[in-house]
Amino acid sequence: MPKIKYIDETGRERVVEVPVGWTVMEGAVKNLIPGIDADCGGACACATCHVYIEPPWLDKLPPKQEMEETMLDFSQDVRPNSRLSCQIKVTPELDGLVVRTPKSQH
Amino acid sequence: MVKNIVIAGAGQAGAQAVFTLRAEGFSGAVTMIGEEPFAPYQRPPLSKAYLLGTFERDRLFLKPDAFYRESACELILGVGVRAIDRKAKAVALSDGRSLPYDRLLLATGTRVRPIRCPGAELAGIHYLRGIADVDRLRPALRKGKRLAVVGGGYIGLEVAAVAVKHGLDVTVFEAMSRVMARAVSRPVSAFFERLHRAAGVKLLLNTGVAAFEGSGRLEAVKAEGKSYPADLALVGIGVIPNMEIARNAGLPCEDGIVVDGNCASPADPAIFAAGDCTWHVGREGIALRLESVQNAIDQAKHAAYAMAGRPRPYREVPWFWSDQYDVKLQIAGLARGGDRIVLRGDLASRKFAAFHLRDGAVAAVEAVNAPSEYLVGRKLIAGGTRVAPERLADASVPMKNIV
């Protein structure tokens, strides 16, 4: 199973295994990583699963669809490496992915 | 001192309440009792990806088991709360136990409204509310079978979309003159009617089902004097709030358990309610019951704030979504008859929004594949912002600059 490293806003790192086909959001929720609410459960309807991707990984992710792009446009503290974690499906190529979670989604 | 909180109902609202109580620093005992044999799970995928079979059951659960352990929340599953003894401050459980509480949160949700007509008990007639329902329905969704969907609401239409993908022959029976009539405006209904018809769904409007026919098993649906052959049916005609325990305890109930702005019962300061089972006065001053993830989450938060001793009244703008085929419908605010509807975008391009203006201000938005309209709309609703209708209707003005 691919391993993903989540770093929370206090700097605490957690490396967890996430099944292929699940999303980066689900990997966080199932492993009690703080900072992600995911109210809509991954329907790209709430924008409460905002994360920051560590720069080396940015290009390796599938590009944003219009829905995600727009939802992010209206989120808080958006940076060039912002993504909605429910829109990133875990693949074997993402083994080692590093993402940072914000303090809160509001 | 509140030392002991009991939550009746282990669903979307219940799970959120546990989370928020701990986040607010409540350190007393928390016990959550759920009638279903499952830890709290999300229902939206039940009529979407989970029904389609592209989403495993594990992924439905809102929190991992470790969450309840780490939150020191005792989960009692497969057991129902049968009665509330307000004087003794205790609940009676279906397994014979009695549990004391300092604060009680009712998060019991709803159950499906059964159809009352001849033949309603035949095999092959399905409903959809929980995991167990999908586990019965999914194996029956076999290519070539004829599915009768009774009720053109969200759930019926989402199931129709999935069933068509599975290669079934789908007919939707809707008693009203348009689909989702309770929830969306005319242009949006019309859009979804065209969408379903284009996908191959037969959509019969103004067609109430009078009976199911068959010997032991469903063979046909009888509607408006005609008989339509069917191998299985899915009935989605609404829900009934689970409020009997509240009513029997003398708590005020309408079409839901009556709560105030802090999600507390006006009759008992120790009892709160959140989610689909509640009847509350919305931000526009009209009492209503909402059935949505947003309302379950937000009411649970506000009930938890109050139970933890830091009340903050509930004022959030309601929001909702539905996925049918590759179309995402997102709604914010509550539309009302008499609103002025302003359309933006082009229905044919499958990307448009219907804004509802009331006294010049945006009161609701229904957005089809139109996230900026939805998100900006939500902010405008929260702010009670007035917007010129001509500007809203002009798709060349970016939503960001609309005000």
Ligand SMILES: Cc1cc2nc3c(=O)[nH]c(=O)nc-3n(C[C@H](O)[C@H](O)[C@H](O)COP(=O)(O)OP(=O)(O)OC[C@H]3O[C@@H](n4cnc5c(N)ncnc54)[C@H](O)[C@@H]3O)c2cc1C
């Ligand atoms: C198929 C389907 C699709 C949906 N799609 C969407 C969508 O796309 N978007 C959206 O916003 N919303 C959607 N919803 C609505 C959303 O799922 C609900 O609004 C939400 O689950 C409400 O949460 P709740 O906690 O109030 O109730 P529930 O999640 O229903 O939980 C209540 C729980 O309490 C239990 N219970 C009841 N009585 C008792 C008792 N006496 N003692 C103990 N336990 C009891 C019930 O068994 C249940 O498990 C959908 C619902 C369904 C059924």
Ligand code: FES
């Ligand atoms: S979980 Fe709601 S948008 Fe990602």
